[in-house]
Amino acid sequence: MNFSCTERPQIISALTQERYDMVVIGGGITGAGIALDAAARGLKVALVERDDFASGTSSRSTKLIHGGLRYLKQLEFALVREVGSERAVVHNLAPHLVVPEKMLLPLTDKSMSALMTSIGLKVYDWLAGVQRDDRRKMLSRMQILEREPVLNPDTILGGAIYAEYRTDDARLTIEIAKTAALHGAHLINYCKAETFLYAHDRVSGIRVTDVLTGEIFNISSKVVINATGPWVDEIRKLNTSLSGKRLRLTKGIHLVFPHAKLPVQQAIYFEVGDGRMIFAIPRGRCTYVGTTDTEFDGDPDDVRITRADAEYLIRAVWRTFPGCRILLRDVESGWAGLRPLIHEAGKSASELSRKDEIFVSESGLISIAGGKLTGYRRMAERVVDRVIREHFQDRSLAACQTKNILLSENALRNMHDVHVYQEHIHMELSRFDLPLHTAGYLVHNYGAQCDDILHHFKSQEINNKMLALLIAELTFCIQHEMVCSITDFMIRRTGRLYFDISSVIRYGGMVVDEMGRQLGWDLEHRQIELTKLEEAISKAREFN
Numbered sequence: 001m002n003f004s005c006t007e008r009p010q011i012i013s014a015l016t017q018e019r020y021d022m023v024v025i026g027g028g029i030t031g032a033g034i035a036l037d038a039a040a041r042g043l044k045v046a047l048v049e050r051d052d053f054a055s056g057t058s059s060r061s062t063k064l065i066h067g068g069l070r071y072l073k074q075l076e077f078a079l080v081r082e083v084g085s086e087r088a089v090v091h092n093l094a095p096h097l098v099v100p101e102k103m104l105l106p107l108t109d110k111s112m113s114a115l116m117t118s119i120g121l122k123v124y125d126w127l128a129g130v131q132r133d134d135r136r137k138m139l140s141r142m143q144i145l146e147r148e149p150v151l152n153p154d155t156i157l158g159g160a161i162y163a164e165y166r167t168d169d170a171r172l173t174i175e176i177a178k179t180a181a182l183h184g185a186h187l188i189n190y191c192k193a194e195t196f197l198y199a200h201d202r203v204s205g206i207r208v209t210d211v212l213t214g215e216i217f218n219i220s221s222k223v224v225i226n227a228t229g230p231w232v233d234e235i236r237k238l239n240t241s242l243s244g245k246r247l248r249l250t251k252g253i254h255l256v257f258p259h260a261k262l263p264v265q266q267a268i269y270f271e272v273g274d275g276r277m278i279f280a281i282p283r284g285r286c287t288y289v290g291t292t293d294t295e296f297d298g299d300p301d302d303v304r305i306t307r308a309d310a311e312y313l314i315r316a317v318w319r320t321f322p323g324c325r326i327l328l329r330d331v332e333s334g335w336a337g338l339r340p341l342i343h344e345a346g347k348s349a350s351e352l353s354r355k356d357e358i359f360v361s362e363s364g365l366i367s368i369a370g371g372k373l374t375g376y377r378r379m380a381e382r383v384v385d386r387v388i389r390e391h392f393q394d395r396s397l398a399a400c401q402t403k404n405i406l407l408s409e410n411a412l413r414n415m416h417d418v419h420v421y422q423e424h425i426h427m428e429l430s431r432f433d434l435p436l437h438t439a440g441y442l443v444h445n446y447g448a449q450c451d452d453i454l455h456h457f458k459s460q461e462i463n464n465k466m467l468a469l470l471i472a473e474l475t476f477c478i479q480h481e482m483v484c485s486i487t488d489f490m491i492r493r494t495g496r497l498y499f500d501i502s503s504v505i506r507y508g509g510m511v512v513d514e515m516g517r518q519l520g521w522d523l524e525h526r527q528i529e530l531t532k533l534e535e536a537i538s539k540a541r542e543f544n
């Protein structure tokens with residue numbers, strides 16, 4: 001089956017008729033990672049996501065594949081070792097999408113001393129097994145200011161650079177989901193798990209609503225996994241198994257500025273007045289800044305950036321980059337997300353551990369909570385190992401394979417391939433009137449799948465090349481990436497709502513029309529999609 005919304009009837013027909021070894025609830029990075037791991041070992045797997053893939057926390061992170069330097073301060077050595085060493089593994093699986101990024105760490109008189117920082121970074125590199133050439137380097141005040149002239153010369157004492165990776169969280173999730181489908185898993189978005197099915201007091205499947213049609217159907221499965229991130233406890237409640245440890249949700253926001261307003265040359269990890277650390281990360285035509293970490297006890301379906309959140313980040317930027325007098329009105333876009341952490345009495349939001357944990361209910365529901373984007377593969381391995389140990393000992397199933405399963409078809413193999421391919425795409429596009437960063441944007445989003453997009457692009461007779469490109473991307477995403485709605489496309493497949501919002505405002509209506517044409521939508525459906533897009537634009541830019 002193709003990974004396309006045009007195949008929904010066939011996928012739903014399979015979901016209703018087959019008996020699965022495992023059904024996963026939740027199509028964020030955790031659920032997608034588990035589906036891929038289990039399918040690659042030979043289990044028969046289904047996954048349902050009630051909204052779009054990655055529509056929860058997995059499209060609202062800082063978009064770093066990082067070891068979590070600050071967890072060293074909390075003495076979380078095992079966590080730093082695991083996620084730190086996973087960075088290079090995930091980079092090898094998708095080098096176009098998980099890209100090495102040197103992180104600049106400026107030091108001021110409010111920071112840790114240069115000696116302590118040097119030791120801390122050395123331990124960080126050592127725990128993660130960082131290659132010699134990539135290890136941290138301490139820099140003088142002059143070297144830091146030469147690299148980053150927008151930093152405050154009055155406060156900088158020196159600093160360091162060290163290795164991390166940047167990514168796009170939603171695209172990473174989609175590529176994992178597509179790869180799981182290639183390994184035989186049946187995955188579907190816009191299908192909500194409503195309740196559980198039981199046989200002899202054991203969970204034996206789920207009842208699901210197809211959110212797009214209202215159809216209700218059952219999926220039967222030997223094992224059910226709850227990978228619903230911030231909604232894990234809601235699902236445990238449905239299973240009447242919410243006891244013992246619980247989730248504690250903390251909110252984090254990011255703001256996006258035009259790069260010209262915050263012209264940092266590289267990613268920077270800087271300390272703000274209250275002792276917290278914040279990232280400023282250049283991406284294409286923008287720079288984004290984040291994150292906050294505040295308690296959240298509202299509705300996880302409605303997480304928004306408040307004015308206070310936005311002002312906190314803006315003040316932090318003023319202190320560190322005094323020449324960049326950015327204001328609220330300079331914010332182009334932003335997003336807010338929830339960390340699904342595990343409650344620990346007496347700890348503040350920032351102090352809570354990022355470790356993952358597995359809970360198994362009396363009726364057999366397996367829930368996984370906590371964790372990081374970066375550690376998704378190891379989390380999946382732990383869940384699937386346990387499932388096999390407890391349910392499928394009688395089958396000869398492979399050990400975990402995901403360290404060697406490349407994400408995305410015709411994957412590029414390393415950074416050299418990525419650079420050569422990007423140069424090739426740049427040459428191909430150079431005769432068209434498109435922004436300079438287009439080749440970089442396309443290659444980091446889609447990797448070698450750009451061939452397909454370029455094919456669609458060249459086969460169109462539209463004079464406006466930006467619109468032609470959007471339609472080419474849309475066609476690819478409808479055919480291969482299960483796009484069902486304009487927001488799936490503008491937010492999670494292309495990241496445009498965050499990083500190129502003017503293209504969304506300018507071309508959104510035309511893209512909806514083209515989607516309607518390709519998917520057979522009537523006028524009423526097109527209007528609903530337009531309203532959805534307008535709401536998403538407002539949510540990204542309005543803070544109350």
Ligand code: FAD
Pocket residue numbers: 025026027028029030031048049050051052053054055056057058059060061062063064065066191192193194227228229230231250251252253291337338339340370371372373374375
């Ligand atoms: P989610 O992505 O939320 O997925 C859960 C899914 O379950 C959702 O899509 C939801 O719609 C679905 N669902 C819920 N109920 C149902 C139902 N009834 N039926 C079907 N589906 C359902 N980690 C890093 O490694 N690097 C970072 O830079 C980083 N930055 C972060 C910054 C912020 C501000 C935050 C909040 C987190 C950050 N993280 C980072 C952590 C990381 O983003 C999360 O750990 C990860 O995305 C969680 O993924 P998940 O799949 O568990 O949850």
